[in-house]
Amino acid sequence: MSASVVTPVVPRALKALPLACRNCGAERPAGALAVCEQCLGPLDPRYDPQRALPDAGTIASRAPSLWRYREWLPLEGEPVHSPDSGFTPLVDAPALARRWGLGRVWVKNDTVCHPTLSFKDRVVSVAINTAAALGLDTIGCASTGNLANAVAAHAARAGLGAWIFIPVELEVAKVVATSVYRPHLVRVRGTYDDVNRLCAQVADRFGWGIVNVNLRGYYAEGSKTLAFEIAEQLGWRLPDAVVAPMAGGSLVTKLQKGFGEFLAAGLVDGAPPRLYGAQAAGCAPIVHLFERGGTQIEPEVPNTIVRSLAIGNPADGAFAVRAMRESGGWSTAVTDQEVVDGIRLLAEATGILAETAGGVTVAAAEALAGTGRLGPADEVVLAITGHGLKTLDAISATLVEAPVIAPRLREVAALVEAA
Amino acid sequence: MAVTVILPSVLAAHAGGARSIEASGRTLGEAVADVAARFPALGPRLQDKDGKPYPFVVFYINDEDVRFRGGFAAPIQDGDEVTVIPAIAGG
Numbered sequence: 381m382s383a384s385v386v387t388p389v390v391p392r393a394l395k396a397l398p399l400a401c402r403n404c405g406a407e408r409p410a411g412a413l414a415v416c417e418q419c420l421g422p423l424d425p426r427y428d429p430q431r432a433l434p435d436a437g438t439i440a441s442r443a444p445s446l447w448r449y450r451e452w453l454p455l456e457g458e459p460v461h462s463p464d465s466g467f468t469p470l471v472d473a474p475a476l477a478r479r480w481g482l483g484r485v486w487v488k489n490d491t492v493c494h495p496t497l498s499f500k501d502r503v504v505s506v507a508i509n510t511a512a513a514l515g516l517d518t519i520g521c522a523s524t525g526n527l528a529n530a531v532a533a534h535a536a537r538a539g540l541g542a543w544i545f546i547p548v549e550l551e552v553a554k555v556v557a558t559s560v561y562r563p564h565l566v567r568v569r570g571t572y573d574d575v576n577r578l579c580a581q582v583a584d585r586f587g588w589g590i591v592n593v594n595l596r597g598y599y600a601e602g603s604k605t606l607a608f609e610i611a612e613q614l615g616w617r618l619p620d621a622v623v624a625p626m627a628g629g630s631l632v633t634k635l636q637k638g639f640g641e642f643l644a645a646g647l648v649d650g651a652p653p654r655l656y657g658a659q660a661a662g663c664a665p666i667v668h669l670f671e672r673g674g675t676q677i678e679p680e681v682p683n684t685i686v687r688s689l690a691i692g693n694p695a696d697g698a699f700a701v702r703a704m705r706e707s708g709g710w711s712t713a714v715t716d717q718e719v720v721d722g723i724r725l726l727a728e729a730t731g732i733l734a735e736t737a738g739g740v741t742v743a744a745a746e747a748l749a750g751t752g753r754l755g756p757a758d759e760v761v762l763a764i765t766g767h768g769l770k771t772l773d774a775i776s777a778t779l780v781e782a783p784v785i786a787p788r789l790r791e792v793a794a795l796v797e798a799a
Numbered sequence: 800m801a802v803t804v805i806l807p808s809v810l811a812a813h814a815g816g817a818r819s820i821e822a823s824g825r826t827l828g829e830a831v832a833d834v835a836a837r838f839p840a841l842g843p844r845l846q847d848k849d850g851k852p853y854p855f856v857v858f859y860i861n862d863e864d865v866r867f868r869g870g871f872a873a874p875i876q877d878g879d880e881v882t883v884i885p886a887i888a889g890g
Contacts, residue, residue: 403855415885417809420844420856422887577859580884584808593887676854679866693864695886698854 394457396513397425399597412514412594423597425454433645436616446502446605452641453506454598460512461538462505465494466605470613475729480749484759487730488610491767496533498526498766499606504534506602507591511540516589520544522579524572524627524688525554526766531591532561543588545575550687553770571682573693600630607638610761611648619653621754623745624763625737626657626666627689629700636703654709657700658744660684661713666697670704670711685716685774686736688766710753714743720778723768733768802830802879810883813840827858828871830881845883855886
């Protein structure tokens with residue numbers, strides 16, 4: 381009997397793509413650097429326009445994770461960490477469509493993103509593989525909570541060090557769901573904007589891969605997979621509109637880029653979706669720039685229960701405004717009470733419990749439908765980006781306390797009678 | 800007024816490798832103009848040709864964002880620390 385010859389499959393070594401400045405076009409090699417050395421503009425990964433792209437059938441045959449779109453992610457070769465994030469459900473929401481008088485409403489349900497229940501698992505999956513490609517052994521972040529959870533979890537699983545910086549005032553669930561992975565967790569007296577500024581200095585000093593600072597050009601590309609999944613899950617077509625929450629503003633810009641890339645690749649056709657960005661009224665610098673016109677964000681001091689969106693100095697704010705304008709969309713802010721109502725509405729209408737950012741998205745969609753910005757001909761996708769178990773405090777006080785009874789049937793009967 | 804300007808590493812190369820430099824002026828704008836006059840390669844990266852700040856280069860006086868204090872018109876005191884941080888946008 382002759383031994384069969386087995387050719388081992390050797391994965392291609394992971395490589396991060398080189399970078400180019402969005403402002404002045406200067407090019408530089410791959411690296412943990414987010415700003416141009418020439419003009420301080422933002423650096424984007426540079427894709428080979430001649431690279432081979434898969435067709436719809438090939439993508440559909442791949443494992444259900446965000447890596448099925450790897451040709452549009454800023455790495456060459458197979459991912460070595462976090463192979464299984466993304467590809468969350470797209471859930472039909474007919475009760476919301478009826479309530480708002482819209483053609484159809486879908487919920488892109490990133491409350492079940494693996495493993496930390498927010499869309500930040502997408503961007504961290506890309507960032508941690510970038511860190512591996514660049515030979516970094518420690519990653520970190522400035523975070524309002526969801527990103528802290530994701531960086532801690534992905535780093536722990538990969539065996540990398542993690543330094544995570546959060547504002548001292550953060551929901552307990554988000555602190556606990558970070559600490560459990562045993563990162564170096566640091567609570568900073570100040571707002572997210574103070575933490576972010578500190579992390580820019582930390583990245584400069586210690587040479588770690590701070591995912592949303594010096595790895596940001598790579599990291600942010602992971603958000604495009606939300607757009608790719610929406611298109612694929614709708615049967616390789618585009619919705620009319622997407623409503624998304626805005627914190628730093630990156631998600632809206634990456635939705636535009638993602639839909640644009642699938643159009644360019646011929647995987648979908650038609651008009652790109654109108655993009656609607658939503659913020660809490662207590663921290664709405666991007667909405668205010670949209671309303672005011674111009675290109676310069678005026679920073680704000682946040683005052684809202686929506687801590688995950690409480691970025692007063694959003695780095696991508698001007699780009700988000702441009703994406704909304706170019707797409708024919710709009711921007712709107714909602715009050716904290718509307719946020720709570722939005723969380724409850726989504727829960728009752730779809731079974732999905734969202735964190736406060738999800739309440740912002742739902743409340744904004746309701747407002748946009750009310751003013752006719754969204755209409756009966758529209759098929760609308762709501763980007764619900766984080767799980768409600770992380771922000772229970774926001775809604776617990778608004779709910780009716782459940783009755784306590786003795787284990788006796790007649791007490792149940794009394795409740796049924798009164799119901 | 801004499802202040803210390805702390806530069807990020809991407810800008811230090813344009814100041815002969817210095818990570819911190821001394822500057823003087825009554826306002827932040829005057830201090831930046833002073834730096835620009837002494838480090839010609841650095842100047843255009845801190846302010847535009849009209850002497851105005853760029854949207855993606857943020858200045859802090861003693862850790863406070865100067866956009867809350869009038870931008871380049873913000874007064875400075877002897878011994879203040881001015882930190883320059885590039886705004887990190889999402890690529």
